[in-house]
Amino acid sequence: MKTLIHPTYLPNIATFAAIAQNDICWEVCDNFQKQTYRNRTYICTDRGKLMLNIPIEHVGKGKGRQKYKDVKIDYDENWQRQHWRTLETAYRTSPYFEYYEDDLAPLYHKKHQFLLDFNLKLIEVLSNCLLIEMPTLKTETFELEPEDINDMRSLADAKKKIDFNQPEYVQVFGDRHGFIKNSSIVDLLFNEGTSALGYLKNLNLKH
Numbered sequence: 001m002k003t004l005i006h007p008t009y010l011p012n013i014a015t016f017a018a019i020a021q022n023d024i025c026w027e028v029c030d031n032f033q034k035q036t037y038r039n040r041t042y043i044c045t046d047r048g049k050l051m052l053n054i055p056i057e058h059v060g061k062g063k064g065r066q067k068y069k070d071v072k073i074d075y076d077e078n079w080q081r082q083h084w085r086t087l088e089t090a091y092r093t094s095p096y097f098e099y100y101e102d103d104l105a106p107l108y109h110k111k112h113q114f115l116l117d118f119n120l121k122l123i124e125v126l127s128n129c130l131l132i133e134m135p136t137l138k139t140e141t142f143e144l145e146p147e148d149i150n151d152m153r154s155l156a157d158a159k160k161k162i163d164f165n166q167p168e169y170v171q172v173f174g175d176r177h178g179f180i181k182n183s184s185i186v187d188l189l190f191n192e193g194t195s196a197l198g199y200l201k202n203l204n205l206k207h
Contacts, residue, residue, distance in 0.1 A: 002137070004149050006030070006068075006156035007119040008037035009054055010126075013200070014162045015155045016185040019127070020200040024135035027153055028116060029142040031065040032056075036156045038068065039115055041184045045090040048177045052083050056115060071115045084108040087186065094172050096193035100129050104186070126185055130197050164205045 003022035008015060015037070018024070032038065039054040055074040059066050084105060091097040103125050112118035127134040145151075154160055168179040169192055180187075188196045 002149050003152050004139070004146060005152045006036070006038060007116060007123055008041070008156050009039055009115075009119055010041040010043075010052070010122060010184040010186055012037065012041065012155075012162075012182045013166065013185055013188055013203070014164060014182050014205060016126070016130070016188075017164075017200045017203040017205055018152050018155060019123075019135065020130070020132055020197060021203075021205075022150065022152075025137045025139060025149065026120070026135065027142075028069050028138045029140065030068050030153075031142075032068045032071045035158050037158050038071075038119070038156060040158060042180075042182075043087065043090055043184050044171050044173060044177070044180045044187050045086070046173050046176065048173075049180050049183065050086070050090075052086060053079075054083075054115060054118075055079055069114065069116045072113055073111070073115050073118060075111060080108040080111075091172060091186070091190040094190040097190045099193060100189060103129055126189070129189060130185075130200070132197065162205075164203060166203065167199070169199065 002025045003018060004025050004027055005015060005018055006027050011019070039056055041052050042049050043052060055077065057072040057074045107122055107125060112121065124134045155162065162182060166181050169188065171179060171187065171191055188199060192199060
């Protein structure tokens with residue numbers, strides 16, 4: 001059975017475990033919602049858990065809800081430079097940052113117009129790094145309660161706690177803050193490298 005999820009920004013570990021373990025269909029026909037992982041992610045830094053947020057262009061109130069696929073990225077501030085510098089500062093000393101930085105850095109120098117396109121491109125690059133085949137199937141219409149598919153779209157809800165048992169791995173600043181659960185997939189990738197895929201496949205998502 002196929003699994004339905006949202007493309008999110010530098011997806012968290014639970015979301016990438018779902019990608020690694022299932023036949024994925026991307027939800028691309030929904031309305032954009034605030035306070036979701038569509039344009040935010042959490043990484044582990046010397047200050048603990050830190051959110052990175054992609055600014056978006058907001059439409060006027062009279063235009064109603066905006067489709068996720070129509071949401072444009074706001075480049076009034078150089079958030080790309082800020083995000084990449086933050087990633088460098090947080091993970092420069094991790095075992096595998098230098099191994100993967102040449103794959104990810106170019107994405108922070110190219111301007112994608114639409115948030116959905118940028119997220120999918122990031123997921124494609126991350127999938128290649130993890131040796132996962134990038135899912136290509138996308139929804140053609142929006143269904144609130146889809147049938148004959150495993151609906152895991154709630155993984156994109158930043159307000160909802162995801163219930164799963166996550167084994168600890170060594171994090172760069174773990175000695176300061178303890179183990180930080182379900183951060184961005186880049187935290188696992190930069191710290192575990194080639195072992196990351198096996199880690200994802202062994203996670204038991206109680207969903």
